[in-house]
Amino acid sequence: MQELLYLTHRIPYPPNKGDKIRSFHLLRHLSERYRVYLGTFIDTEEDWQYEDEVRKYCQEACFVRLHPFSARVKSLLALSGRDPLTLSYYRNAKLMQWIRSVCAREPIRDIVVFSSAMAQYVDHLPDCRRIIDFVDVDSDKWRQYASSKSWPLSWVYQREARYLLNYEKEIARKFNFSTFVSEKEAGLFRQMAPDSAEKTTFFNNGVDTSYFSPGHSYPNPYPTGKRVLVFTGAMDYWANVDAVTWFANLVFPAIRASQPDVEFHIVGANPTKQVQGLANLPGICVTGAVKDIRPYLMHAAVAVAPLRIARGIQNKVLEAMAMLKPVVVSDQAMEGIHAIPGRELIVAKDVDAFIEQILILLASDKQSSIGQQARDRILRDYTWSGSLSRFDALLSTPYTG
Incomplete structure (x- = not known):
């Protein structure tokens, strides 16, 4: 060698x-x-x-x-x-x-x-x-x-x-x-x-598709009877802080008003004071660091990546796709990912689009179809x-x- x-x-x-x-x-x-x-x-x-x-x-x-x-x-x-x-x-x-x-x-x-x-x-x-x-x-x-x-x-x-x-x-x-x-x-x-x-x-x-696999059994970390939108990432990274703050203040209230059983969970280490403050809003939970991100992905209804500043490929999107999750992303979070919008993930361009697309997913049976096609894309192109x-x-x- x-x-x-x-x-x-x-x-x-x-x-x-x-x-x-x-x-x-x-x-x-x-x-x-x-x-x-x-x-x-x-x-x-x-x-x-x-x-x-x-x-x-x-x-x-x-x-x-x-x-x-x-x-x-x-x-x-x-x-x-x-x-x-x-x-x-x-x-x-x-x-x-x-x-x-x-x-x-x-x-x-x-x-x-x-x-x-x-x-x-x-x-x-x-x-x-x-x-x-x-x-x-x-x-x-x-x-x-x-x-x-x-x-x-x-x-x-x-x-x-x-x-x-x-x-x-x-x-x-x-x-x-x-x-x-x-x-x-x-x-x-x-x-x-x-x-x-x-x-x-x-x-x-x-993506380590054996690790991020829906074939494993994971305990449900969320409250019983709640449907969850999840964002994962390091919560001291400014682009992530900006994303969840924007989503929590402008997108989630309308979703919560329409579907009161829906919660938004922000999962990731080192949440800043600004992120921690979002937990004071109705239906929002800030977990801080967790030992294993996979249960939070597996038991979420929808993963979101509303990044407004982004470069390269977002691992959070790939990992959620590998776990059979429908993911709603911004244009910026979509950059660099070869996937078919509407079939393998959902792209939302603004506040109204995020609200509309998430409510459609929550009310339909498209979640499993999009999730399966998302994982198929990962297995083809992102090992x-x-x-x-x-x-x-x-x-x-x-x-x-």
């Missing part, structure tokens, strides 16, 4: 949200083919318990503590320069020293970088095959944030969008390949960085084995240095 250096901006475990799902499955896949040297950050105390689990997939690993508050201060001090703040946030001398040590003593010829922030550690190593998984076009996400915030945050976010795009384009030119989470995301970046278009590709996120075969093709291309 050959040696491979793998860098991630957050420990790739547990695979229970967004970036960790993708980075973990990539790590596990790489470990079957390479001796993996992993460099990563840990930004929450609870994640240190997973250090030994992650080491099982690695020849060697370096875990670096990242203090979010200190990192934010350090990044803000970089406002006077021309680098994206993201680079300062994740810049660390200990990790750089470890990477130099590994590359000096091991025959590293392949490097995989997960997220643009980690490219700074290897942009000086041109003699290796370097692949960056940008996942999303993060610069465009900052642009979206800027449009929804007032000054001074709007200015900071606009600055980050501009400088991060310049950096993304620079890295794409230097590296052998750039990958994204969907064909649409890759297409957007090709437009932004046409010089690197031929080296830009994608591999979809997948990890199928998705990661595209990544294997990049690592198997001839490399001459």
